[in-house]
Each structure stands twice: as structure tokens, then as C-alpha cells.
Amino acid sequence: MPDRPDYVTLTRGQIAVLGRVDAGEAGLSVLQQVVQLAQDALGGRGAGFAEYAPGHGRIIAATGVCEPAIGRRVDQPFTLDSVNNAFTHQIEGGSLRHMLGARCEADGAVAGSLHVYFDDPLPGGGTEHHAVLELLAGHLGRLYGMRSGLPVHPEPAPDADRRQEDRDLWVAVTSHELRTPVTVIKGYADTLTNHWDTLGEPGRREAVRIIGTRAGELARLLDRLLSATTDDGSVGATPAGPFDLAEALREAAGELPGALRQRVHFGELPPDLPKAFGNRDSITTILTELATNAERNSDPGTLIEVCAGIDDDTLRFRVSDRGIGIAPEHVERAFERYWQAADGRRPPGAGLGLYLVRRLVERQSGWVSLRPRENGGTVAEVRLPRA
Structure with missing residues (x-):
């Protein structure tokens, strides 16, 4: 890790971000660019941003080793240490001593916080690193002040x-x-x-x-x-307990409608996965909704891939397609009740599928996220606690 921030990268990155803002862009994709800039300019292993809403917050952007935390709910009180902890829990051997955070303020209120993870504790307390992080958090505050695509989450009902x-x-x-x-x-x-x-x-x-x-x-x-x-x-909900995730996914796939079942292809499902902790019965509903969403947004001849794996304290499974993909500004809105992308390229649904998935997963202390897939398509990722 460099002893000082990379000011050349910082300057170039700020110019690029300001260029996008001047061109009228101010949504989640620009926020994601600032998060990446924080990692690059400070020499971190990862970075992330948590947006705060009344009652709860959510990690809506992340890079590097922090990326698995995207979609994770963060409950009040919103302290930098509590959000730092939400990130470090997703990093194998992660330590709070390696995490740096700064609040993002907009219109006199705290809109969220920006965080960077490092290989080692910062020398001398990381005074320069913290100053740069606060500078970038200030840029994000101005993005929120523009009210164009941010905040991502609406006011609570x-x-x-x-x-x-x-x-x-x-x-x-x-x-x-x-x-x-x-x-x-x-x-x-x-x-x-x-x-x-x-x-x-x-x-x-x-x-x-x-x-x-x-x-x-x-x-x-x-x-x-x-x-x-x-x-x-x-x-x-039925009581939670330990269950075999790979077995539950295979059984759930077997209950899919015939045409959809034929398109589902299982990738990596390690035989030595530890057990997940949650509601096994919900896996059928969750996989069905995610696979149906992939089916609706991809060509009939393409595969829908399902794989599973493990991180430090969570198990994950992914449902990936090679369809039309999802715009960065839609990755959170897609989980809203009744929301549908109005692009005319897909048959309409009820707008409840992904909303249902998030509710079911979060009832099990897990989280779910969407992201664009490299070379086209979408990846849906579900994370559940280890038993």
C-alpha cells in the first residue's frame, strides 16, 4: 500500500467525474465511478458506499474485495464503525483496523458513507488518505444534492x-x-x-x-x-435451520416449468460446501423468480447458469444470463414493488418477483443484488449465512 494517495489518479478521476456531471449524468453509475476512484487513488483493496434511508441503509456500490457486500442491508444506528463492520465481514480475515470511512452529507443531512479497505493499517493514522476520502465523500454529497437518480431508495411507506x-x-x-x-x-x-x-x-x-x-x-x-x-x-415464515444449499438448488431446479428447466445449466457447485442457515423451502421460490426473470430478459436459446460458492461467513449462489442486461441505475430499482423497466424489449411482468426475492432473503439475514454481466447479461447473487 502506498504511503501517500495517488494524486495524479485522483485529479484525473475527478476531471472524468465532473465531465459526466456536466453532461447531465448524476446517478448510480457516477457514484460507482467515485467509489472506484476512491479505491484507485488511495491504493485500497476495495471500496464501497452505503446509502442511508429512514429506518435502514443499504450498500449500493462496491469494488474490489468489498464487492460481495453489494445489496447488504445496514440497520441503525448508522455509525462508521457499524458500516465498516458490514464490509469487513465479507473479507476473509478482514479487520476493522484496515477500514477507513467518511460520511457523505447533502442538504444538511447524512446521505451515506464512503469506505475503503486496505491491506494493512494506515501508517500515521492515514491523515492524507482520510482527507482524500472526505473530499470524494463531498463529491458524492453534491451528487445527492442534485436529486438526479439519487437517493436510490424512496422514502419508507x-x-x-x-x-x-x-x-x-x-x-x-x-x-x-x-x-x-x-x-x-x-x-x-x-x-x-x-x-x-x-x-x-x-x-x-x-x-x-x-x-x-x-x-x-x-x-x-x-x-x-x-x-x-x-x-x-x-x-x-417456517423456522430457519441448517440445510444443504446445493441439494436445495437442484431440487428447486427440478420443480421449474419444463421449458425453463431445460435452459438451466449448473456450473460450479462444490461438493464440500458447508450448510447454509435459513429457510430451505424458500429456495424454490427464490430460484424460480430469478430464473423466470432471466428467462424473460434473454433469448430462448441461451443458457441460464446457476452456481454456488462460499466466502468467509456467507454462502452464495448466482443466477446468470446472457440477455439484454440491466442498466446500473436500475440494479436497485428492480427490487421495488411493481417496478418494471420501460424499454419495450421484454414482455411485461407483475413487478413483484424481485421484490419477493429480496423480502424472502432478508428475512433470513441474507441479501441479494443484481449487476450487469461482463460481455452482456445480468447476474443475480443471493448470499445466506453459514450454519
Whole structure:
């Protein structure tokens, strides 16, 4: 690590950022550029930015070794040490002594904080490094003051709206859970109606057996879904516990609709993965929504890749496509309820899928993020705690 900041890189980087701002750009992609500049100019191993909103914050941009923290929720109180800790937890052997942070202020309020991680503790307390970091945090404050694409997250909804969100979550989970057995029952019922004579006795018995099996599954699902709601319409969850992530992903893929299932390709799934801690039942819903989103935004002949791995204290799995990709300014908005990109290139959805995924993952103390994929496409990444 250099003893002093790289002032040439800092100057050139500031000129580039100001050029984009002068051209009318002031959103998340510019913020990401400032985060990268912080890492490069200060000689860090990684950098990141956490945006603060009433009630909670979220890490919305990161580079280098801090990148796995993108999408992580940060709860109040928002202290530099608490956000530093959120980053260092994602770095193997990470130490708070190697993390430097500075607050970003806009219109008299703290909009977020900028952080850089180093190989070693800063010599002499890193006075020059901290001054440069505060300078760059000041640039971000001015971006927030422009109100163009920032803040990323809207104001929190009133209590009545939050209760409605919980009801919407329940509807979204219900529709997913019920879709498969209802489709199978209808399909076999139609087969019996239209092909009774040609099926023969063995075929008819098999169709009736499958209908009966799926009807029993449907009854169990209804019991579970109804018991997961409270009187005010909020959504509960089955108890969390250790589970085999790779096995859960394979089983979830097996329940995907036929055409989508054929497009899913499993990449790296290490056999020695430790167990994840969370709600195994939710993996089917999460994978289905992410794979469906990838299917909607990519050509029919392309693969949807699923892989898993481990970091210091989290397990991750990724769902990647080679589709139309996602703009940087949309990677957080995509998780908003009912939000859809209005580009006319994709069939419309309900705008609840990714919202549902984030809610389910965060209920398990995990987090989920989207990012553009190199050479085109999108990567969705889910992180769950280790058991």
C-alpha cells in the first residue's frame, strides 16, 4: 500500500467525474465511478458506499474485495464503525483496523458513507488518505444534492402501506406455491377429458393417481400458507435451520416449468460446501423468480447458469444470463414493488418477483443484488449465512 494517495489518479478521476456531471449524468453509475476512484487513488483493496434511508441503509456500490457486500442491508444506528463492520465481514480475515470511512452529507443531512479497505493499517493514522476520502465523500454529497437518480431508495411507506406490502408478499408467495400443482392437475384433467378412450386403463389410473397426489400437495400448501399469515395480513415464515444449499438448488431446479428447466445449466457447485442457515423451502421460490426473470430478459436459446460458492461467513449462489442486461441505475430499482423497466424489449411482468426475492432473503439475514454481466447479461447473487 502506498504511503501517500495517488494524486495524479485522483485529479484525473475527478476531471472524468465532473465531465459526466456536466453532461447531465448524476446517478448510480457516477457514484460507482467515485467509489472506484476512491479505491484507485488511495491504493485500497476495495471500496464501497452505503446509502442511508429512514429506518435502514443499504450498500449500493462496491469494488474490489468489498464487492460481495453489494445489496447488504445496514440497520441503525448508522455509525462508521457499524458500516465498516458490514464490509469487513465479507473479507476473509478482514479487520476493522484496515477500514477507513467518511460520511457523505447533502442538504444538511447524512446521505451515506464512503469506505475503503486496505491491506494493512494506515501508517500515521492515514491523515492524507482520510482527507482524500472526505473530499470524494463531498463529491458524492453534491451528487445527492442534485436529486438526479439519487437517493436510490424512496422514502419508507406509512404503516398502512407496509401492511399492504405484506399482503402483496403473501399473494406473491401463494401464487408461486400454488401454480405448479394447479397446472399439473389441470393438465391431467384435460388429458382424461380429451383422451379417455386412447389412454387405456393403465393410463387413466396413472393420471388419476397423479391428480390425487397433487391435490394432496395442494391441500398441504394451503395449510402452510394460511398458517404463515397473521391477523393483520403480515407474512410469517417456517423456522430457519441448517440445510444443504446445493441439494436445495437442484431440487428447486427440478420443480421449474419444463421449458425453463431445460435452459438451466449448473456450473460450479462444490461438493464440500458447508450448510447454509435459513429457510430451505424458500429456495424454490427464490430460484424460480430469478430464473423466470432471466428467462424473460434473454433469448430462448441461451443458457441460464446457476452456481454456488462460499466466502468467509456467507454462502452464495448466482443466477446468470446472457440477455439484454440491466442498466446500473436500475440494479436497485428492480427490487421495488411493481417496478418494471420501460424499454419495450421484454414482455411485461407483475413487478413483484424481485421484490419477493429480496423480502424472502432478508428475512433470513441474507441479501441479494443484481449487476450487469461482463460481455452482456445480468447476474443475480443471493448470499445466506453459514450454519
